[in-house]
Each structure stands twice: as C-alpha cells, then as structure tokens.
Amino acid sequence: MARMSMIQAINSAIDIMLERDNNTVVFGEDVGYFGGVFRCTAGLQKKYGTHRVFDSPIAEGGILATAIGMGVYGLRPVVEIQFADYIYPAFDQLVSEAARLRYRSGGEFWAPITVRSPCGGGIFGGQTHSQSPEAIFTHVCGLKTVIPSNPIDAKGLLIAAIEDDDPVIFFEPKRIYNGPFEGYHDRPLVPWSKHELGEVPEGYYRIELGKAAIVRAGTEVTVLSYGTMVHVALAGVAEAGVDAEVIDLRTLSPLDIDCIVASVKKTGRCVIVHEATRTGGFGAELSAQVQEQCFMHLEAQIVRVAGWDTPYPHAFEWEYFPGPDRVKRALLKVMEN
C-alpha cells in the first residue's frame, strides 16, 4: 500500500497498464513530455518512450478519431481530453463512431478506447473548465461512463476501463484530485494522504465497472451521488442528522440499478445529488428509474440537488455549486413525510 492522491492513483493505473500490455498507448494534449496539465501522466513518456506516450495536436475530434483507428488496428488507446468542457468537438467520433462501431459492423470491428477527462467545478475554472457533461454520454448506447470519487476507486476503475473492450468515458472530478471536497470552500482541504481512501495498493487490481458502493449505510433515506458530490452528500447528511444510506454510483453506465432499488425499497426515500445542471441531468434518469421500480415503497417525493440550469458562473461559483446546505435542506424536506 502507498499513500496516493487521485492524480497519483490515476498515474499508477496507467503506468501498470503500459507495463502489462504492449498495446496500451497514451496520447492527448500536453500528456507526453510535460505529463499533462494536471500531471496525471507525469514521468510515463520517460519510462515508456514516445511511441507509447505522446503529445497530440489540439484537435479533440482528431484525438478520438485516431484513437478509434488505433483501436481497430488492435491497440488499446488511453486518451486524455484536457477538460471535459473540450470534449464536444469529439462528440461525433464518440457518439456516431466509437459507440456504434461494434453494432454497425455486426461485431467485426470495435475500439477499446478509454477517454480520460477532468470534469466538474469548484476550482474557479469559469464556464469552460467546470462542466459536468456526463448525462450527455450516459444517453448514448454503446458508451460506458465512469466517475470515481476517491483514489482507490479511481485506480481500480481506470484499470478496469482500460481493459474493457468497449469505449469508456472516464470523468475525473478535478476538485478532488488532491483531497476530498465536502463543499466547504472556506475550510482548508484535507489531502488524500490524510484520508483512508488515499491508501492505495501499489500493484494491479480492478474495481469492476457497473458496481456501486454503499459509502454510508443507513435506514431513513437513500442518497444517490457520484464524484465530488459523494463527499458533499456525506457532509450534508451529517448536517441534517439523518440516518441516510449514501450510495456512490461510481459507474453511471452501466448502472447498478439493483443496488439502488434495494436501498430505496429499504429506506423509502431518495435524494439525488449531482453537480451537473438539473434539467435532463443524470438525476432525471435516476429519479425515473427509482419511481418505476420503487413506487409502492416511496414515502416522499424524490428530490434532486443539482447545479442550476445556467452556465457555470465564475464569480458566483459558490452560489452555483450545490453544497452541503442544499443537501441538508433536501434531506429534511423528504423526511417531513
């Protein structure tokens, strides 16, 4: 075991896969010599050479397209889109190509790509460095979407993503790269090195995609969350003083619906917490599925805590960010019934 930040855990996962599989290649903007703007690929080019880890032109659509071609050849590309906000030029290649290739070719061709991309706000990144576009991808059949909330999960999930033969979008909440963020922007950050989930195995291990984790067992209400908001949800639960069961979804697609349904049937209440904008967000899908499968068990309306339906405003970051107080209010509201 070693103490690792989420950045170091991600670096370790990529390092291990470069070592284990000669067909793994890593590329993207600034990922080579420099090691990435967030340092997730630091040292890897030096260790594995420029044929395995290299810089790319600033062309996200080109990065994805060439990754697909490499995947078709038989490589296992791990590409970085520098910010999730920059992924849109690659949208056609992801949606129309990577996601559909196996299907449209009757299983003849596929591209086992992993697309890593830092997402989310709370870092004063303004509207082009703060977005959480995961729901756009969960809507696309043929893509898997993963969002870890801590270093140990990040490493195990990323290894599973790289080994997966389907395209995986791996969003990394950059606000928690260096330590868990409970939403209290005015308090000092506790680094992962002082957190039990920063204790990461040094070698190879997998955390299977499609499996949620119950991070806090409880009986009164189920809180569904992922990424940074898992920590915010836990803080909100503590503030509300309710016995909530907090589920970290970890993988949004495929979704561990059985874990969710079992919990909501037990608690009878459900609050959904995500940072992304509310309308059409992944919370809408969660809410629909919970309602369809747990209707007779629900004691209260399902409540979503989400980003407002506005772009991420630079100067109003903390009015925008759905912090623990909003989680608390949602919990108290569903507990009224």
Add this chain to the structure above:
Amino acid sequence: MTDKQPLRLHVPEPKARPGESPDFSDIVIPPAGALRRPAFDEADHTMREHAFGMIRVLDDNGLAVGEWDPKLSDEMLIKGLRAMLLTRTYDERMMRVQRQGKTSFYMKCTGEEAVAVAQALALDAGDMLFPSYRQQGLLIARDWSLVDMMCQVYNNTKDRLKGRQLPIMYSVKDAGFFSISGNLGTQFPQAVGWAMASALKGDTRIAATWVGDGTTAEADFHYALTFATVYQAPVILNVVNNQWAISSFQGFAGGEQTTFAARAVGYGLPGLRVDGNDFLAVYAATQWAAQRARANHGPTLIEFYTYRAAPHSTSDDPSAYRPEGESLRWPLGDPITRFQQHLIAKGIWSDEQHAALTQELDEYVRAAQKEAESYGTLGVKPASAATMFEDVFKEVPEHLIRQRQELGV
C-alpha cells in the same frame, strides 16, 4: 457620406442548371503525359505542380504516354477492366432490384469505377481500406463475394451485419474493408489512426481512405491531414472529386478557388491531382503514394477528378439540379470506355471479347442475385429480433437483457 463600397456575399453557382446546356468550358484538361513522375521520396515542396496540374496517362487515342505509365502486365490490365465492368454490372442490377422493391436503398458509382478498382489493385492485400459509401469497387477488385454484398443490401438471413445497416454500408474485415459510416468523413482521421498504429508497431501495412469533394469541408478532413502530417503516418488520403455532393456542386466545398489536391500544400504533404477516369493514372498515383508511405516518407493526398454520372442515391433526382446529359459531356469521358479503347489499341482486347465479357458478367451477377435472394430480400427478417440487443457492448448488459424481455423475445 462614405466612399466605402457596400460588401457583397459570393454564393457559388454552377455553370449550368436544368434546361441549360452543360458547360464545362472552365475546366482545363492538361494533355496526358504532361506531368513528370517525381521520385517517390521527393520533398513535397518541389512537386507542387502536381497539386494544380493533372496526372494523366491515357491520351485521346487510348495510348499510354508519359512517365506515369505504370506499365502493367496484360493480365493486370484485363483484370482491371473486368473488375470495373463487374462493378458497373453489379450496380445496374442492384439499382434494378431497388426499383423492384426488394431493398430500400442503393448507391451506384457509375463513372467512378476506375478510382476504387485501380486503387485496390495498386495496393497490397493486407493494406487497410477506410472507404466512403461509393467505393464498392474496392470489394469487387479484392474479389469479395457478390452474394455476400447483396445479402447486406437485402438485409436478409445471410446479412453478416444482422440487418442493422442501411444497404451498401458494407463492413468486411476479412477483405480489409472498414465498416462504412453514414456520418461523412469520420473514417478519414480513423484511417490515419490505424496507420499510426501500424507504424508504431513496426508493421508493413499501410492504410488508405476516401472522401468526396463535399466532405473536405468537414472538420474530420482537416483532423486527418493534421495528424497525418504531424506523425508522418503511412496513409493515402483520397478525395474523389465527382463534382456533386447531392445537389451541391464542388464550389460549395471551396472548389471554385483552388483544387482539392492543393489542400495538401498547407499541410506540407504531397498533393496529386489525377484524372480519375483514367485507370492507369489512378493506378500509378496510388502506387507512387503507397511506395512513399511504405518507405516511411509519410502520407499523400490525392484528388481524383471525376464525375458522378449516377444520381447520389436511389432517393435522389439529379434532373432537379443539373442539366440533363451532363455526364455525357464530361470532358474526361467514361473510365470503362477509355480503358477498353486502350486495351484494344494495345492489341490485347477486341469488341467481341468485350461483348462476351459483358455477357459473362451479366450472367455471373444474375446468378449471384438468385443465390442471394434465396436467403431473402428486405422484409424477410435476418434473424430473431433478440439479436438487435447484441453487440451494443461486448457482453449484453443487464438493462438490455431486461429490455429484450420487455419486447418479449
């Protein structure tokens, strides 16, 4: 008061519209043999005339002239003629079955047969092809089964794509023929990625890919050229300039101002502009680019200057936007007629042989059609509807199993 002129927007307009006489007066056709054949490793900046002139081998008398003559064996010449003629015969037959209601859709490549056929023959069998939707000649020149192609067009019980794709969107891994996408141009940078992979693994195979003149306007075209030049990928980037993108003439892709081959100049890679209706010129240019790529001298952009004699697809009516008979006036003629004339001029072919071959291929295609139709035509389900939940992912996930159960299959 101002002395400034009002601005004026230029909206391109083709020279002639329906009801008018076809007008190709602005097209400059250089004589065959005019351009030199550079060494395969020549620097791109010393051969820029190739992006603006036109590589042509067959002259008006059907003779092969100049440095670009690939000097093919008689056997290869006849093979090329046969594959082009078979492609045209196949197209005519499939167009007819679409009209008979046996399938929903078809796209012919009439007038463009030389491009795909000569290129497939100039490349090695292991080279990977990333085609657009009008390169059926690649499969035919690689001797792929017509029955298999037809089964895809019919979406019948032997359709390897399990009834999922629009007719003609073939995918044949065994023939090195990548799955065709209806989203235009996406394959262009994918081919570059495949070529990059081949190079970084120390393989010897190269990639080739095709788009039309209209698709050069897509970002994917520019991604491909950028990545190809940055990494000097072993790939041949082909633009089939057939003048028309459905109803939009090539002026709407920027063809009024410069050539499509000239796009290469800004990227620092060789651009070749080729008479696309000249089998020998197509073959020679492809051979040159392949040799260059195999020797680690990087990518080549080739523009094939041709004319889409067919409608865009069976859903299209060209008489609504271009003059009738335009294809007959196309100054570069018909690729099959010109090549047939060459073989006759060379003394290895005759009108009688041509008539016999035409008859033979017609029977061959009819026989293939009969067999393909024995496996069903559109409307005969290719398989159980349960198969539509497969291949979305490698393993069928739980939610799709439940949706399949909901459908009741």
